[in-house]
Amino acid sequence: MKKISTIAGRAAPLPRNNVDTDQIMPKQHLKRVERSGFGPYVFYDWRYDNEGEPHSDFILNHPEYQESKVLVTGHNFGSGSSREHAPWGLEDWGFEAIVAPSFADIFYNNCINIGLLPVVLAEAEVTELIELAHEPGNHVVIDLDKQTLTCGAFQASFEIDGHAKHRLANGLDNVGLTLQNSAMIDEYESNRPAFKPTVR
Numbered sequence: 644m645k646k647i648s649t650i651a652g653r654a655a656p657l658p659r660n661n662v663d664t665d666q667i668m669p670k671q672h673l674k675r676v677e678r679s680g681f682g683p684y685v686f687y688d689w690r691y692d693n694e695g696e697p698h699s700d701f702i703l704n705h706p707e708y709q710e711s712k713v714l715v716t717g718h719n720f721g722s723g724s725s726r727e728h729a730p731w732g733l734e735d736w737g738f739e740a741i742v743a744p745s746f747a748d749i750f751y752n753n754c755i756n757i758g759l760l761p762v763v764l765a766e767a768e769v770t771e772l773i774e775l776a777h778e779p780g781n782h783v784v785i786d787l788d789k790q791t792l793t794c795g796a797f798q799a800s801f802e803i804d805g806h807a808k809h810r811l812a813n814g815l816d817n818v819g820l821t822l823q824n825s826a827m828i829d830e831y832e833s834n835r836p837a838f839k840p841t842v843r
Contacts, residue, residue: 644758646814650739650785652712654794655702656776662716663723664750668732681728682735703736707779715742715769715776721750730754740785742792744769755807756816760785762792768799787812 672684690701697704703711714733720743721729730753733741740760754761762785764772775781775794783794787808792799809815 644814644816647739647758647760647787647811649787650712650760650783652739652783653708653710653779654713654715654742654772654776654781654783655708655711656773657702657714657716658773660717661719661722664721664726664729665723667721667729668726673726673728678727678731679735681732682737685732685736705779710737712738713740713742713776713783713785714738715772717769718744718766720746721754722747725749725753727753727756730757730759734759742769742772755810758811758814758816760787760811762801762803764792764799764801771797772799 666689667686668681668684669687672681672687675681686701686703689698690704691697702708720741729750734757738759740762741754742762742764744766745763746754746761751761772783772792772794775797776783781794783792785792787803790801790803790808792801
């Protein structure tokens with residue numbers, strides 16, 4: 644996965660609490676075997692009617708939000724099932740960060756695993772940022788190293804686990820994290836008796 648340093652772009656407001664993974668990525672769109680290609684189905688049941696026509700009042704259907712990099716939303720985002728397709732779809736849509744007062748634990752970790760930055764801010768800060776995000780000309784900058792988020796005169800700091808920050812800053816998914824110890828793995832395998840199984 645790619646390294647994260649600074650994320651900059653427009654924010655899209657989604658002021659809803661308890662958005663679960665079935666709302667993010669509806670079950671009827673889980674048939675793909677690849678990790679990519681889920682972007683068009685993000686919030687599908689909210690974006691389209693029963694005839695497949697877009698709802699004009701849904702924020703991601705507005706032209707000015709089509710290339711948003713940051714989603715700003717409510718409490719307990721990503722609750723429900725543990726489906727990885729939800730963060731896959733958000734990333735495939737083009738989001739690089741999700742900002743909320745709280746996340747479901749499994750969803751939060753699934754985001755870290757693919758390089759989608761989850762940012763936790765205080766509820767009052769998120770409320771203010773949602774208001775700013777309703778302005779089409781908004782521009783958000785998230786600095787992972789400094790752990791800050793700015794949007795015009797608005798500025799907030801966020802906490803993130805040191806291990807998660809290391810992974811995101813260095814582009815380390817689970818495989819990449821393991822391969823950091825490749826020299827030790829090679830040494831271990833080279834000293835194993837020949838009759839035992841090997842991972843080579």
